[in-house]
Amino acid sequence: MAGRPDRKRQMRSAARLYAVQALFQMEASGQTVESVSSEFETHRFGAVYDGEELAEGDVDHFRKVMGDAVNHQARIDQMTDRALVAKWPIARIDPTLRALFRAAGAELVASEVPPKVTITEFVDVARAFFPEGKEPSFVNAVLDHMAREARPGSFEAT
Numbered sequence: 572m573a574g575r576p577d578r579k580r581q582m583r584s585a586a587r588l589y590a591v592q593a594l595f596q597m598e599a600s601g602q603t604v605e606s607v608s609s610e611f612e613t614h615r616f617g618a619v620y621d622g623e624e625l626a627e628g629d630v631d632h633f634r635k636v637m638g639d640a641v642n643h644q645a646r647i648d649q650m651t652d653r654a655l656v657a658k659w660p661i662a663r664i665d666p667t668l669r670a671l672f673r674a675a676g677a678e679l680v681a682s683e684v685p686p687k688v689t690i691t692e693f694v695d696v697a698r699a700f701f702p703e704g705k706e707p708s709f710v711n712a713v714l715d716h717m718a719r720e721a722r723p724g725s726f727e728a729t
């Protein structure tokens with residue numbers, strides 16, 4: 572029983588990573604959220620690539636992030652634009668980062684996950700995609716700005 576909360580956390584972390592990949596795929600291919608989500612749930616969760624088994628994702632969390640990212644995309648993109656410097660509107664940033672900001676933004680605007688957890692989790696996702704780059708620090712700064720806008724007052728207690 573002691574390992575159960577850690578497994579649930581790992582499954583939610585995997586769901587976040589898959590959501591970023593799925594949102595990227597939606598933008599790149601023009602597929603619907605339903606078709607991409609179905610593909611991920613059927614073929615990606617727990618799949619084996621290069622001899623390594625991918626984590627099983629929390630399907631409910633994945634579906635919520637995907638749905639909220641699509642339903643709140645305009646608001647999330649506007650929040651992201653405000654968090655970016657003027658010379659780098661969301662349309663000019665790396666599509667992987669754009670997908671990451673949409674997934675994280677979905678958690679920030681439409682879930683009960685504490686903002687600091689969302690930021691930490693998506694900075695880890697950025698590290699998975701950009702292990703040698705400066706992107707994780709960039710993601711941290713942008714998500715901090717977005718979280719303060721999405722949930723004013725949620726940082727005051729610390």
